[in-house]
Amino acid sequence: EIVMTQSPATLSVSPGERVTLSCRASQSVNRNLAWYQHKPGQSPRLVIYAASARATGIPARFSGSGSGTEFSLTISSLQSEDFALYFCQQYDNWPPRYTFGQGTKLEI
């Protein structure tokens, strides 16, 4: 099984800052990598898929990069609504298989 490792576990940042979250795969996943945002009491929300494609409705301040085993999610200028848990997910197209990172919490 492919293991996804995110770092750091928690990131203390301020509004307006630029932040980069990391996700590492134990073996190559090509560009089969998605990022999600999860706020308490809400449904997880797709942010990035295919490593760098922004999901519908996601602001341009969010960007994803990477391939193979190293990936990153960058938020160029943090807004108050961006403080949340972010987790990465790798996927096998067929058969469908998914594994998740443990998450990075962005806090003020």
Added chain:
Amino acid sequence: EVQLVESGGGLVQPGGSLRLSCEASGFTLSDYSLNWVRQAPGKRLEWIAYISGNAKTVFYSESVKGRFTISRDDANNLVYLQMSSLRDEDTAVYYCARDHLDGGNRHFDSWGRGITVTVS
């Protein structure tokens, strides 16, 4: 608006059974594959089951294979997860998530808010 709403969770004894439901709205359910994902306390998310849009293909994680069954009722916009032989380690928040395949890239483009299952 696309919505997925889970129900049917609760407290169950080890060895017992429970059926979770996921009610879909805002889209044609039969056009999509669906998944169940869970998160045990202090653990990362774990994908556990997949069902194709035509219900002919299902897949399970090794941790639930043989104990859990995913099914769907498109006429009533429902996806189910029948759980049996429940164990303490099945205690988790369970999410349903819509599967989306876009140009060869698979991801979950919509999730429910989750429902808690406690095995004790």
